[in-house]
Amino acid sequence: MEIPARFQLGAGDQTMKYNQFGRTGLFVSELCFGTMTFGGEGIWTKIGALDQPDSTQLVKTALDAGINFIDTANVYSAGLSEKITGQALRDLGIPRHDYVLATKAMGPMGEGVNDRGTSRYHLMNQIDASLERLGVDHVDLYQIHGWDPATPMDETLRALDDIVRSGKARYIGVSNWAAWQITKALGISERKGLERFASLQAYYSLAGRDLEQEIVPMLESEGLGLMVWSPLAGGFLSGKYTRDGEAEGRRVEFDFPPINKESAYDAVDVMREIAAEKGVSIPQVALAWLMAKPAVTSVILGAKKPEQLTDNIGAADLELNDEDMKRLDAAAPPASTYPGWMLERQGAYRKGGVAGDEPPK
Secondary structure (H helix, E strand, C coil): CCCCCEEEEEECCEEEEEEECCCCCCEEECEEEECCCECCCHHHHHCCCECHHHHHHHHHHHHHCCCCEEECCCCHHHHHHHHHHHHHHHHCCCCHHHCEEEEEECCCCCCCCCCCCCCHHHHHHHHHHHHHHHCCCCEEEEEECCCCCCCCHHHHHHHHHHHHHCCCEEEEEEECCCHHHHHHHHHHHHHHCCCCEEEEEEECECCECHHHCCHHHHHHHHCCEEEEECCCCCCHHHCCEECCEECCCHHHHCCCCCCCHHHHHHHHHHHHHHHHHHCCCHHHHHHHHHHCCCCCCEEEECCCCHHHHHHHHHHHHCCCCHHHHHHHHHHCCCCCCCCHHHHHHHHHHHHHHCCCCCCCC
16 A cells, blocks of 8 residues: 555644655654754854743644654754753653654864764764753654765764664754765665665755755655755745845844845745735745645744744645746746756757657757
């Protein structure tokens, strides 16, 4: 019997969908709750500095809406985010089997020369440290947070395989890698019988569609799940930024991720029209556009206030029709880069299995 790739359950006033996580048998909510705003130390104060009570309230809001997927990282506020996340789940009395917990490792966690990267030394130390901070005996998804040019790839993959075999993680994933790096890793894992990456966590939004060129086709070809970070482009797609002047917000102090602002303003203009037509918020349109993309498994929501999170969760109930999607796609199309434009040109005469046409010059 074929297993459906998507389930749908009622959760309070929301209807949350649950998507199959890559090629695994795991199902996760189409919205994931991200905890980068928890704690607030060092550069992370620009993102958020929520204390334990406020953080616990946000976790409760997410879980009550049917979200079963929580994402954090060891570098968020130097481990404080993990501590707060774990404490929130314990304070709420959530059974361990009722949520899917993800964390990441790679960034600096100390002053030592080996306190960073994806070496076996660092990863073996950091999985134990993360589990201690979270107060659990395993994470469901352990992710490499970025590319480490100093560590051989097979060393990283063998360490991750051992972490899974030890029971400290159920699945492994990667974040912020290029398509060629991921496919190389998949090849090594297959050749050597190692645990394969189940997912990629990557930046994707209406204001940043670069991954549609190379990464999305690779994910669809190899069966990896896609977790989207910064779906509102660092708040730019919230609707509070206009050509007439930028309101206060995170981007005033931390203008990240980089975007083409003129193109993003064009997208916001169309989002604003569709939001008015449907009686929803502008952020809900941006999130619903992502959730409608076939390659997207789960969209990560970050928030500082319960009302902000509740509004974003409302995107789960917004269905964009084909015309809506066409309008949004056309508002801020991805730049065409080589070899993408050449692949499209030369492959056009073979699409749909048509034979006999002359190839483009």
